[in-house]
Amino acid sequence: MLRFPVIALAVRWIFISVLSLPIIAGVVGVMLPAFGYFPALGQDTFSLSVFAELWQVEGIGRMAWLSFFTGVTATGLAALLAIALLATFYQHSGLHTLQRLLSPLLVLPHAAAAIALLFILAPSGWAARIGAMITGDVLTPQWALPYDPHGVAVILALALKELPFIFLMALSVLTQPQLQTRLHKHIKCAQAMGYATVTAFIKVALPIIYPHLRLPVLAVLAYATANVEIPLLLGPNNPPTLAVVVLQWFNHVDLSMRFQASAAAVLQLLVTLAALASWWLAEQIVASWAKRMRLSGQRNQLSSVIQVFAWTGALLFVITGVLMLTSLVVWSVATYWTFPALLPEGVTLLHWQTALTALTQPLITTLVLGIAVSLVAVTVALLALEAEAGFMSKRTARWQQWDKIAVNITLYLPLLVPGVAFLFGLVWFQQRWLAGSVITHVFVSHLIYVLPYVFISLAVAYRRLDPRYMKVASGLSKSPWQVFWQVKLPMLFGPVLIAMALGMAISFSQYLPTLLSGGGRITTVTTEAVAVAAGSSQRLSAVYVLVQVMLPLSGFALAWYLPGRFFNPAARAKRRQKRIAANDTGT
């Protein structure tokens, strides 16, 4: 019989290979045609001619620059605002309000955020209508946004999505039990020396928490430089960003475009690397400047600037969020709506009926895929963590260190390597070497993206468990499997459900992996939403996005509700008391 710790260890190694092998295979599968090797199209020699041709493509430099510029600017903006918000609200009662406001945006799919922003910025959106009310125009204005040549709309959408991620990541670092008490003391100490709260946070707390934030921020940056759905929906068309053009070339009817597409994908990889390197360089410059600033002795430095920035940012953010949601709802039930009227002439549920009928099949696919991927991801992540706590803790320090490095690299690999740079290669590998249906290919590509987030989210809760509970259970003669199944899992019920919901939200939001691995044969709510947004019906599009918003939120609502019902005698007793009290007053 296989023993549980052995199984857990095996799963930890499977975890590492599930994340790294497809990405390595994918990058190789893109590299080969980029260097002129693609036997299926009759090319079996290596050369640099494909790259030479790529340089000849008009606007290629501009495309690469757009990808770089939009990604770096959006990430810079989001990171600065996140830090300003933390500095301003860290010891402020508004922190929890802010957390609640930003959390739903975290699970909003990128495609949904882009479409929702499109609704506000579009010439028929509320911004234009309000503008027309003031100026008295009756024609829709010729806005520069969206589709502007510099990608400003893309930057806005990316920043909108990245800010909640960076902010909540930082908050989870700040609320780690030991770190939190230490930081509180540090800040109090600085305040006692006369430093303003905001300045104290910047000078004392930020240097401690930033190292914990670096990897998540770099992951966001890499993602932003190579994202497809946002520039596809909001970006300039002539030329588009590099990632978009890679997608277009790969899907070109002329198969020989594959060479150029592969070379462009390699270029995308370089653009992302350049963005990461620039970020690192900027970090060095800021760090050396900050070091001098820290010792200047000024007590109120930057305090008011940061507070104004934070409040403006928060306000704009909330207004945008509210506008996005209300305009989606209004459009989804709108009948005839002339410009520049602020509201449509009537209300109808017709669009909902049409959309929900069309969405039945994609909805089922989305749910089945999301649940299956998350279940597997949660199981794998739990067993991998179990191996870390069980088997690995008994090894030598060197062993543990190697294991830790391997896990950290593979964890961030899917987040740092752009999807367009490896997914095409992966699809080629899957079709060429692996049998199996399209749905398993989609399953694997979703798993690559879901697993890291599920692991990171579970690891925080798992490592926070008091190890003495396990020692007590061991002392009660419970085997490692019993300790895991009867003690750890019930204690982690809440975090496991949150991880499930997070995994499902990430699976729901996948656009590129679904599109490519599915070969267009698997449609989910997200792929349909992007397809419809490119079409003509704004009303239908609004319904699709609202469905996209509701899916992950209902998952999180369940994850929040169920822990009060199961494995929780305390809540059970409270409910019983409530019932008795209600009966007493009733009679």
Place this chain on the structure above:
Amino acid sequence: MTLALNNLTIYRHGEPLLSIDVTVPPGQVVAVMGPSGAGKSTLLDAICGQLSDPFSYSGDIILNDQRMNTVAAHRRNMGILYQDALLFEHMTVGENIAFALPRHVHAKTTAAERHEQIAEQLSSVGLADLQDRAVQTLSGGQQARVALLRTLAAQPAAVLLDEPFARLDAARKDQLRHWVFDTIVQRGLPALMVTHDPNDAQAAGGPVIEV
């Protein structure tokens, strides 16, 4: 039942941290005294099989003439009590004790009988009617008593105590201390307690080892 630690030395990064050589006969509580950071908790980890890097040990752990060094933690049959009760919050008070009952007890009794037994045990320590309560609703002293009942329910061959009374206030500490030691002595269990409180060591009534 006897617990013997033969030339047991704990190392941290290969440097010796503390050494102990003692035989604990049945019904005796041996106290190990020392300042914090002396490796007292690590010593208990070594005895119950939970030692992890960077710690290691040499010497022998003998329980009832059996060498325990290579026996897995959950097969050593050594109960452990900490300063916190560490009752499982996803189980009721009664479930916590039922969870600890060994397999053979489960096999021989019906659920109703076990329920009855647990009720008796609880009322014998002044906790009648608390069986179906959530553990968070109990006071610190009540939780500590349930924790000892749970440890004993597993029918251990030895008991390890890690600063078991450090969290209690002075009045309750005295009361609980005597009850815990009396119970261990009555059951004829060998017990090893680490503490930095001289009163604990004195109340235990057994040999005191300074490390």
